[in-house]
Amino acid sequence: MPAAAGSTALKCDPENEQSEPNPPAWRGPYGLRAFRHRNFTLLWTGQLVSLTGTWMQGLSLPFLVYQLTGSKSLLGIVAAASLLPAFVVTLPSGVIADRFSKRRIVLITQTALLMQALALATLTFTHLIRPWHIVALGTFAGFANSMDMPTRQAMVVELVGKDDLANAVALNSSMFNLTRIAGPFVGGIVYAAVGPAWCFLINAVSYLGAIVGLLLMRNVKAAMQVRRDQPMRKQIGEGLWYVWRDKLMRNMLVMTGVSQMFLMPYGIFFAVFATTIYKVGPTGQGMMSAAVGVGALAAALGVSSLGHLYENKTIAFAGAILAPLGLLGFALCRSFHGTLAYLVVIGMGMMMFMAASNTILQVGAPAGLGGRVMSLRALVMFGLGALGSAMMGRLAEVRHVDVRGTILIGASVGLASSLYFAFSSLRSREPAALTAALASEEVGVDAD
Structure with missing residues (x-):
């Protein structure tokens, strides 16, 4: 089929295109079959180390900010600062990911994030840390993450192929949530014992795991890459x-x-x-984050082992309804241990939706568009996440609303939205051949 007029021509970069050896037959559990790909195993293991440190820092930063200022609004501002760069960087990063080696891009972003964590540790060890430092370094990390996340996610399909993609996404979700349990739990203990500076330093060192894993990869199969002489604006469009x-x-x-x-x-x-x-300190905060991770890990393992029995769309809608229901319970609960139980439910729902929707987007993206599709997802996650954090943080300061009322409002909006899309999906169904037709029309790939 000839390429559509005006579409972006694709090509293989001879420097990056290498023939990946056929992966060995997998004789282990079905839910772990993506590990037959050596390069994916290296990526997964490196991220396991790196994300454990990231979650330790993620727990420590807001606790440190609240200790320094006592401001709920500033909690939202700090969170927004790390997400706002998505509005500037994310969409161009998708084109860059489709033009150049994804592995090299991720090496650069992981190194930049190591430097950010090391700067936080140095400022905190020397007692020079101020809220504006946290906001500034959070913004720097936001630029790196806005490039890193869509590129790394688009790289997965190059490492495992589309046959094992859903399993790889589920395994990544399992790893993410395993670190979500271990990182905050250990971070809370470290914070209480020796302070936040050590959490930041451990995070800086943990990035070496991801960097070493990327350096050890061999025979990385590059996807079809878009021409570099085409206007970036056109390729984003x-x-x-x-x-x-x-x-x-x-x-x-x-x-x-x-x-x-x-x-x-x-x-x-x-x-x-x-x-x-609840007056449970940083250790209790670590338990709250870990509870979310327990629920998410349980759901991720379930999706990895049994997800092939259900449509990704069904899993996504189920999770999108379960998460706000858990949030309603979390906002209304008055006991700490009950709160932990609701957080487990929230983690399950969030993971089901995020993993299934991620798979839908990656499977639906044709060759040469993976980076741009995932960059759009990252823009939505980071950009709207920044607006949401700032908005909800400000709302929590309003008299008679406070934190519980803010969470109730957000959960109600989320539940209404999920129910609307779930029921509208039941009433209409996309033609089965539409994705292949769009792929051939938009990017000039022969669907036959």
Whole structure:
């Protein structure tokens, strides 16, 4: 089939295109089959080390900010600062990921994040740390993450192929949530014992795990890459137009945006619950974050082992409804141990939706558009997440609303949105051949 007029021509970069050896037959558990790909195993293991440190820092920063200032609004501002760069960087980063070696890009971003964590540790060890330092370094990390996340996610399909992609996404989710349990739990203990500076330093060292894993990769198979002499604006537009015309992909992005604005900001208030409401300190805050991770890990393992029995769309809608229901219980609960139980439910719902929607977008993206599709998802997650964090943090300062009322409002909006999209999906169904037709029309790939 000839390429559509005006579409972006694709080519293989001879420098990066290498033939990946066929992976060995997998004789282990079905839910672990993506580990037959050596390069994916290296990526997974490196991220396991790196994300453990990231979660330790993620717990320490808001607790430190709240200790320094006592401001709920500033909690939202700090969270927003790390997300706002997405508005500037994310969409161009998708084109860059489709033009150049994804592994090299991720090496650069992981090194930049190591430097950010090391700067935080140095300022805290020397007692020079101020709120504006945290905001500035958070913004720097936001630029790196806005380039890192879509590129790293788009790289997965190059490492495992589309046959094992859903399993690889589920295994990544399992790893993410395993570190979400271990990182905050250990971080809370370290924070209480020796202070936040050590959490930041451990995070800096942990990035070496990801960097070493990337350096050890061999025979990385590069995807078809877009021409570098085409205008970036045009290539960004092609990615946006492709996603907009696919109803399921469009709905997943809209639901992700609602989740980031109204549901996910609940995490910025953990320091308030731990310090003011339940008075359990940093260790208790670590237990709250770990509870979310326990639920998410359980769901991720279930999706990895049994996800092939259900449509990704079904899993996504189920999770999108379960998460706000858990948040409603979390906001209304008055006991710490009951709160932990609701956080487990929230983690399960969030993981089900995020993993399934991620798979839908990656499977639906044709060769040469993976970076741009995932960059659009990152823009929605980071950009709307920044707006949501700032908005919900400010709302929590309003008299008679406070933290619990803010979470109730967000959960209600999220639940209404999820129910709407779930029922509208039941009433209409996308033509089965639409994705292949769009791929051939938009990027000049022969669908036959």
